[in-house]
Amino acid sequence: MPKxxxxxxxxxxxxxxxxxxxxxxxQGYDRTSVQEIVEAAGVTKGxxxxxxxxxxxLLHEVYARVLRLQQERLDAFAGAxxxxxxxxxxxxxxxxxxxxxxxxxxxIFWRSMHHLSPEKNKQVRAERRSYHExxxxxxxxxxxxGVFSKATPADLVVDYHFGSVHHLPTWxxxxxxxxxxxxxDHLADLLLRALRP
Numbered sequence: 001m002p003k004x005x006x007x008x009x010x011x012x013x014x015x016x017x018x019x020x021x022x023x024x025x026x027q028g029y030d031r032t033s034v035q036e037i038v039e040a041a042g043v044t045k046g047x048x049x050x051x052x053x054x055x056x057x058l059l060h061e062v063y064a065r066v067l068r069l070q071q072e073r074l075d076a077f078a079g080a081x082x083x084x085x086x087x088x089x090x091x092x093x094x095x096x097x098x099x100x101x102x103x104x105x106x107x108i109f110w111r112s113m114h115h116l117s118p119e120k121n122k123q124v125r126a127e128r129r130s131y132h133e134x135x136x137x138x139x140x141x142x143x144x145x146g147v148f149s150k151a152t153p154a155d156l157v158v159d160y161h162f163g164s165v166h167h168l169p170t171w172x173x174x175x176x177x178x179x180x181x182x183x184x185d186h187l188a189d190l191l192l193r194a195l196r197p
Contacts, residue, residue, distance in 0.1 A: 013051045015041040017065070020058040025104040029059055029112035060120045063109040064127065066102045070095055071131050078134055084142040088195075089188045091135060092161060096184035099168050107169035132158050139195065148195035161191050 019040035023032040034055055038045050052058050077091040099106050116124065136158045142148035164187050172183065 024108045029115050062105050066105045070098050088138045092188040092191045093184035096187050097180045099165050100180040103169050149197045
């Protein structure tokens, strides 16, 4: 993304995304106008349309930036020189932590995904599928090598873990009793217990 600066030195695209994320989280995607976003970001509509073709593009980028981060981190875990159980546990915990660290983004996305254009919706589904397939490959590697049980199909194990991850925005609170890492450790341990031979 271009790094053009304006005003306070923060790149304009980052300011637009920060403003859009805050407003979408506070009042909903459908109740937020482009004018409110540009005013909150301190830029013009022309600046928004220079970087993002539409409000729909902003919504897509809110989710895509988190998914890109998670994909990079999953690739690093999956490609590491470590036992498969350790790699899977790291990846399973990491997706929980990165989701909690970007809770507004996740909540916005699950509440507002249906507002995406059919083309963007298809693109997001393909990106998510790619992520899930990489995660599933770790489970299958462990199942084939006898480290994990084959009793439950790998697809179902993936759905089980990501169902928990996608549910985080509905209950996790930063001021609650568990830190992001504690929640991540508990959920990763549950996943590994489910795979134990």
